[in-house]
Structures are given as structure tokens and as C-alpha cells.
Amino acid sequence: MNPSLRLRASALSLLLLALILAVWHVATLAPAAVAPAGPALTAEQLEYAKLMGKDPASGAGAATAKSGFPTLAQMATVMRQHLSDPFFDNGPNDKGLGLQLAHSLGRVGLGYLLAAVVAIPLGFVIGMSPLMHRALDPFIQVLKPISPLAWMPLALYTIKDSHTSGIFVIFICSVWPMLLNTAFGVSSVRREWLNVARTLEVGPLRKAFQVILPAAAPTILTGMRISMSIAWLVIVAAEMLVGGTGIGYFVWNEWNNLSLPNVIFAILVIGVVGMLLDLMFAKLQQAVTYVD
Structure with missing residues (x-):
């Protein structure tokens, strides 16, 4: 492959990667929304909300909801954890x-x-x-x-x-x-x-x-x-x-x-x-x- 073409292709790939990461970051921002006061959630409703990837927070007439999709910071933490010890063996359901x-x-x-x-x-x-x-x-x-x-x-x-x-x-x-x-x-x-x-x-x-x-x-x-x-x-x-x-x-x-x-x-x-x-x-x- 022509060296100039290879360089331009690499630059375009890096640009696309940066665009994907930027979209990911924006999509996983946690907007704080003030909601009107309503009836308190039961324990079953709280558990269901967590299973659906939401984390409702209780407050004085306010509720904050965030997306269950991981942020880039969370992904970086997970990657560091896995790469730091990829071959651990703590039993049948807990292996690196x-x-x-x-x-x-x-x-x-x-x-x-x-x-x-x-x-x-x-x-x-x-x-x-x-x-x-x-x-x-x-x-x-x-x-x-x-x-x-x-x-x-x-x-x-x-x-x-x-x-x-x-x-x-x-x-x-x-x-x-x-x-x-x-x-x-x-x-x-x-x-x-x-x-x-x-x-x-x-x-x-x-x-x-x-x-x-x-x-x-x-x-x-x-x-x-x-x-x-x-x-x-x-x-x-x-x-x-x-x-x-x-x-x-x-x-x-x-x-x-x-x-x-x-x-x-x-x-x-x-x-x-x-x-x-x-x-x-x-x-x-x-x-x-x-x-x-």
C-alpha cells in the first residue's frame, strides 16, 4: 500500500474512533431532572428500576435518573481491572x-x-x-x-x-x-x-x-x-x-x-x-x- 494512503487511512480511522467515543460520552451523560413529587416507590418497584438500568434517588420532591449504559470512565475502570489480573481463578463462576x-x-x-x-x-x-x-x-x-x-x-x-x-x-x-x-x-x-x-x-x-x-x-x-x-x-x-x-x-x-x-x-x-x-x-x- 502507498505510504501516503496508509497514513491517511490511519488518520481517518483515528478520527472515526474519536467521533464514536465522543458520541458515547455525550449519550451517557447523566442529566439531572427535577421531577414533581409523587408517591414513594415500593421495594419491588425500586428493584425493577435497578434491573432496567435505572437508579432512582429519593429526595424532597426530586428524583434523579441516569442511563444504565456505562460511561467511558466506567469502561476504563473495568478494562484496568481485567487487564491487571486476567488469569485469576476464584472458582467455577469467577475466572479472569x-x-x-x-x-x-x-x-x-x-x-x-x-x-x-x-x-x-x-x-x-x-x-x-x-x-x-x-x-x-x-x-x-x-x-x-x-x-x-x-x-x-x-x-x-x-x-x-x-x-x-x-x-x-x-x-x-x-x-x-x-x-x-x-x-x-x-x-x-x-x-x-x-x-x-x-x-x-x-x-x-x-x-x-x-x-x-x-x-x-x-x-x-x-x-x-x-x-x-x-x-x-x-x-x-x-x-x-x-x-x-x-x-x-x-x-x-x-x-x-x-x-x-x-x-x-x-x-x-x-x-x-x-x-x-x-x-x-x-x-x-x-x-x-x-x-x-
Whole structure:
């Protein structure tokens, strides 16, 4: 990218961030409003108001209400608390955000690795064999549109372990983009390159690794990049369902505790980690892409 263009893009991004923070600050200002005297709220009404994010204050004919959405100062305090000790462990429902994030990344990594072990070799077979493509395509087209979370009840019933079920859900959602992109990349290798390999009597294994794999690598990495994005998206929802540990469970647990600042901070962490994972695969994709 042109250095001047990169500089202008960074400046525009910072400007947009400043605008978002300014809107957030203005929207969460606590206006003091003087209300006419009215009947006192019962204990049930006070509790309901607090659950709805409002904090009614009693006074001599005056009431002050504020928005339940956290201010920037409150978010800064929450961020400092989480980042100062991200790996504490005080029991099943009280673990640091870093520890929860590590559990989620572990599940995603294992399920994703299993999907790659299955999808990439099978994609090679489908891409190199029209017969296998026609035979397996109906099964792929039926299974591919099924939501990964739809497999969760079946996984919990058969596997009977929430941790392993989460890994299975990551596997099932990661396998299809890798499989289809690998098959497409292998089948799209230039015919002249394959003809040269055939003329030189190159063996099937050597042809696969030295001719087909380098040519199909950018497309394969595209499928792996898409799979990782989907896997990180799905693990949050899966952990909300199965509970226990993980960043998704952390979000759901903090919502049940009515801790909106913790929920928002966890959402930001999910987005940043997803961006970093995508950037990692983007760099790998650039490394294997050849420019004519």
C-alpha cells in the first residue's frame, strides 16, 4: 500500500474512533431532572428500576435518573481491572477474562486442526477426481447449510461432554469452507502445468506436493481464513449454550449478573482477537500468493 494512503487511512480511522467515543460520552451523560413529587416507590418497584438500568434517588420532591449504559470512565475502570489480573481463578463462576479466552482459543484450535486434517486431504481427492466430486457433492450440499449450533443437542446427547461437544461444533463449522476451497483450488490448477508433470512422468504424490499444492495454496488459505472466522464466531454462541468456561460463557454469566461494562469489554476483546486471527491468515495468504 502507498505510504501516503496508509497514513491517511490511519488518520481517518483515528478520527472515526474519536467521533464514536465522543458520541458515547455525550449519550451517557447523566442529566439531572427535577421531577414533581409523587408517591414513594415500593421495594419491588425500586428493584425493577435497578434491573432496567435505572437508579432512582429519593429526595424532597426530586428524583434523579441516569442511563444504565456505562460511561467511558466506567469502561476504563473495568478494562484496568481485567487487564491487571486476567488469569485469576476464584472458582467455577469467577475466572479472569484471559483464562476464559484461553479456554475458547483452545477449543477453536483443536476443532479447527481436526477440520483441516479431514478437509484438506479430502478436498484434494475431490478436486483431482471428477468421480469423487459427483459422488460426494450431494452429501456436501445437504450438510453444508446446517447451522453448526443445530448439531449441539446431538453432540451433547452422544458425546455427553460439553467441552468435547464444543470442539465438535467447531470442527463441523470449519470443515466446509476448507473442503470446498481446497477442491476448487485443486481443480483450477492450470492444465499445462499438469501436462508438463505428466510428460516428465512425475509420480502422483510428488505432483500433489510440488505442482498442485503450490498452485492451489492461495485458494486453500482463503478457505482456512473463512473457516477460522466462522469458528471464532460459533464458539461464542456455543459456549453460551453449554456453559462452564470460555469467553461466550463469560459474556452470558456477566449479563446474568447485570454487569453491562464487563459484557461490553468482553465483546471488544472478542472483536480484537477475531481481527488478529484474520490478520494472521491474511499474512499467510500473501506469503503463498504468486504474482505473474
